[in-house]
Amino acid sequence: MKSLLVIALGVLIAVPVIPQIRDGLLVGIVRDEETGKPLEGANIVVRGTLLGAASGRNGEFRIRGLGQRAYTIVVSMVGFRPAVIENVHASGPEQPILEVSLRPTLIVTDQIVVTASRREQELREVPASLSVITARALADRNIVTMDEAMRYIPGVTVLQDQINIRGSSGYSRGVGSRVLLLLDGLPFLTGDTGEINWETIPVGDVEQVEVIKGAGSALYGSSALGGVINVLTRNAPDHAEFRFRLYSGLYDKPRFKEWDWSSRSRFQSGLMIGYAERLGPANVLLSVGRSVDESYRENDAHHRWTVFAKAHTDLSEARRLSLTFNMLKRTHGNFFWWKSLREATIPADPQRNGTVQSTRGNISASFRETVSERFFYVVKGMYFGNFWRDDSAGHVNNVSASHRGQTDVQFTYATGEDHLLTFGVAGNGDYVESNLFGRHRGYGVAVYLQDEWAVDQSATLTTGIRYDLQKASTLSAAGRLSPKIGINVAVSQSTTLRSSLGAGFRYPSIGELFVSSAANVSQLIILPNLNLKPETSLTGEVGVFSKVSDDLSFDVAAFWNELANLIEPRVFIKSIRVSPSDTAESNRAVVEFENITRARIVGAEVGLRVSWFERLLATDIGYTALWPEDVGQGTILKFRARHTLHTSTALTWGELRASVDYRFISRVDRVDDQLIVLAPITHGQSRVPIHVLDLRGSYALSTLGLPLRIGLNVTNVLNYHYVELVGNLAPPRMYSLVLEGAL
Amino acid sequence: MKRLLLCSTLIVLSASCDGGLTLPPLIEPALEGTIAVVSPWPPQDSVKNLWLFASQIYPVDSSNIFVGILEGSIIIYPGLSLDSSLAYNVNTQPFHAKVPPSTYYYIGILARHGDLPFDPDSYRVVGVLEDTTMQPRTVVVRDYEVVSGLTIVVDFYNLPPQPF
Structure with a gap:
């Protein structure tokens, strides 16, 4: 416990003097190059910074906190070829809104992911193998529970409901998963058996699934x-x-x-x-x-x-x-x-x-x-x-209540x-x-x-x-x-x-x-x-x-x-x-x-x-x-x-x-x-x-x-x-x- | 690339046209193997009957053996009657004993020496199916499966531990 406190203190002391947010504002709009229609849900990342945004219903996005220098921004969306735009400056009152057009494509390689480094980054920057399942793929395959979607990922097999990535897991009735499931970045394993319960994942409201x-x-x-x-x-x-x-x-x-x-x-x-x-x-x-x-x-x-x-x-x-x-x-x-x-x-x-x-x-x-x-x-x-509880012919066999905070x-x-x-x-x-x-x-x-x-x-x-x-x-x-x-x-x-x-x-x-x-x-x-x-x-x-x-x-x-x-x-x-x-x-x-x-x-x-x-x-x-x-x-x-x-x-x-x-x-x-x-x-x-x-x-x-x-x-x-x-x-x-x- | 697609399609279809799992044959579950007598046989009039037994109960004692036989948790082969018996004076004989699917913790050869059929003292276990540690070997018999290759050694003059 003592060593833990030392490390924790070290980390917290290492927190630098936080630079204050700057006023530069970048406003833009993302469109489909072929139809000209605004695109909702495009990811916008400012390269070399931690800033980013997603486009709204009218394709519009706003990123605040930019300085006076020139930036490179990457705009990506599933089903479209990513756009890399260099020499972008924060908009002033006289600056026009940045117009970005994305070309439709079936080949998607430059997705934005967040799991590998706990921040938004381009997939090609990740130093490990990472697969992405999009909301559209879930819908197209009529995925009802998330374990079904896992069966389509190379190198992944599912034994009933126990997932096995590149051979790491055998079968233990799901108990003690050797794959960590996160829901919006936080562990989502049950408190009693440490297993994944796939049915609890709200498949209909998933934006993206990332598998490292x-x-x-x-x-x-x-x-x-x-x-x-x-x-x-x-x-x-x-x-x-x-x-x-x-x-x-x-x-x-x-x-x-x-x-x-x-x-x-x-x-x-x-x-x-x-x-x-x-x-x-x-x-x-x-x-x-x-x-x-x-x-x-x-x-x-x-x-x-x-x-x-x-x-x-x-x-x-x-x-x-x-x-x-x-x-x-x-x-x-x-x-x-x-x-x-x-x-x-x-x-x-x-x-x-x-x-x-x-x-x-x-x-x-x-x-x-x-x-x-x-x-x-x-x-x-x-x-x-x-x-949960299991019954057999009306007789309750096992009961469990687990709470995890x-x-x-x-x-x-x-x-x-x-x-x-x-x-x-x-x-x-x-x-x-x-x-x-x-x-x-x-x-x-x-x-x-x-x-x-x-x-x-x-x-x-x-x-x-x-x-x-x-x-x-x-x-x-x-x-x-x-x-x-x-x-x-x-x-x-x-x-x-x-x-x-x-x-x-x-x-x-x-x-x-x-x-x-x-x-x-x-x-x-x-x-x-x-x-x-x-x-x-x-x-x-x-x-x-x-x-x-x-x-x-x-x-x-x-x-x-x-x-x-x-x-x-x-x-x-x-x-x-x-x-x-x-x-x-x-x-x-x-x-x-x-x-x-x-x-x-x-x-x-x-x-x-x-x-x-x-x-x-x-x-x-x-x-x-x-x-x-x-x-x-x-x-x-x-x-x-x-x-x-x-x-x-x-x-x-x-x-x-x-x-x-x-x-x-x-x-x-x-x-x-x-x-x-x-x-x-x-x-x-x-x-x-x-x-x-x-x-x-x-x-x-x-x-x-x-x-x-x-x-x-x-x-x-x-x-x-x-x-x-x-x-x-x-x-x-x-x-x-x-x-x-x-x- | 078109050739690749064509080849891939052909591979998929040819590899999967067998349909996968098929129905296994309908087989009555049984224990199968050999009874090997390694000692001289005792006089024939001292062995009234010789049976193979397979017990789902272990340990077995005089308090539960008859109940076990009547309830079906102890199976007697070739039959539960004083008229049935394994062959006498045959040093190696095969057996194929149909049994209900279950876990059998104690399998062996039972000999009746006495005249009183309900007296435990009339019976002796003369051979036991053993594991590598000389303990009774557990055998699981499932539906539609025959557990074969079992060898039960009988030595009339060096009996295994008696259950009763």
Whole structure:
């Protein structure tokens, strides 16, 4: 604790004398070059400063705080080629408004991202691999829960709901995620099991999702072993807006009548309605959603209600306060695994009557002040509550309530022309009450510091370090130091080299430490393990990005990840007293989380973007090869695929948008044999390579004067049957119709 | 580039036209293996019956063995009757015992030596399926699966620990 205070004091003392904001104001308007229409939502970044803005409904933007010198600004927007405008001066009374025109394109390479360095920067400046999912991609694919979107990212696989970036994660029923999920920059993992709950993410109100591949603990702390996902929600527009989205999908019949368990067709449908308005000084949006997924499997239906509200107010040109409320209420069946492959859509007998009811949600606040073009700070806070219980035939089995509060105070300061410092403090507190995990409190504090040094015009060296101190219940506090270093070199205007080395770690969750349960629907007895140590990782990457022409760009990366003390569930036979009233011990199948594995993952990733047929079509191809080695046992790691291939070809022709997505995942070499034997999961070893082909098309009815877009999606077109997770048949072909509109 | 697109499409279609997972054959779950007698056989009139048993209960004692047999948590092969028995005086014999899917913690060979069928003292376990630590081996039998390759060693003159 003493060392933590020393570091915290050091960081705070390092806060420089803050330069005062200058008066220079830049006013501009962004238009579509082809139609001349104003563009709302374009990102404007002033290069070499920390200033930026987004264009409003009339395409207009205002950036205050500029000096008298000339600036270079970058204007970007999804679906358009970015514009770089040099020699821009702040507008005076006699200065004209800056006019910026963006050319439409299908190839997007120069996006603005915020996760890699906790500030707005161009994607090509990032010294690590980073993928972006846009709001349009989410809408076009009719994404209902965010884990579905993750399946389209090269190098990422999803085992039911547990995400695996470049082989970092196996499967532990979601418990203890090795990928850190952020919601608007703050950790969004549950307080009890440290897992990602994808359904809580307000997909309909997401602006952008950024996925960093590789360790990110030097900036974000625990759980960022394999990567970081930052979900950025959209702000309310500065005008009244009504939006809706209605969809309905039908599951096709499986190939075998033995899997057709229901006498009627099974549907998935939903409605989201959102309204935004300017109320006094604040822009406010409210969305309410209802969705029902009857599922293609018995006892697997999902019923969800979602509410999302966000308000922001600009207290001045440089100060913004945002408040967010987000809630999910759902009920779903408890389908753990199939009865057998012959009855692949029916759960194992003990799970047939089980349901899970949960209420989850967060309240967040964020305040940002841009003090000058060289300094801004952000204060964020969030409460995240998770309440769930599972029932079996009317009998309540397990109940859990977890409360997590967290805060982050970040300062970003550009010292002169060369150095950009980002530093801050973060803290969290947890309280868990559950018959599974007991009653526990947890605390954590952290300090972090990052320096981005512009070595010369073409090279930037990024170094960073973070110290975390975490205490769970009555266990001793544990501290971790996470350093990183990265370099980004622009060898030409079109080619950038990058290299990085960073540490990651993850504290065991309260769930992994204290879980204790008698046999339930999974038929396994789960035992606590108070001796768990934090997992650690060290990730290295070398990559090159090149934009060969306006129609062709590629990205190649080689990476290496060394992981130690990996916590995995171990299933084995143990002689125990099942209940305190038992007089004698008996042999039972039990599960215990243990520090089992030391692993090394070596791999390469190739990405290619090309447009053709006079830019009518754009194709993205991503291939990832992995060698995931369990160093401790001299075998391949469980639940990792060695080869993944993602391709996506999109067509934009007038008001028509269409795309074809294909993904291939090689057959997983190794699964958890003990789990299959002892659970037991009949035919649990059955698995095949994965081939999934999706087709989608949508048409805007604006030509008919209607503010509507209608779309048709067909997922798993080949009706290919596969499992991502043992004993869980993936969805068959599905047809869905989507209607969305905005007024 | 057009060729690349064409080739990619062909690869996708050809690789995925097999449809993926298929139905496994309909198989009755069973334990399968060999009983190996490594000692001389006792006189035939001293072994009234010889059965293979597979118990979902462990440890087994005289208080729960009969209940277990009646409830079906202890399976007797080739049949639960005084007329059925494994072959006598055969040093190696295969078995294929149909059992309900479950976890079996105690599998072995039971011999009836006495004349009183409901007296535990009439029975002796003469062989046990063991793991590498010489403890009873746990075997999980799932639906539609036969667990094969089991070898149960019987030594009439060096009996394993008796449950009762």
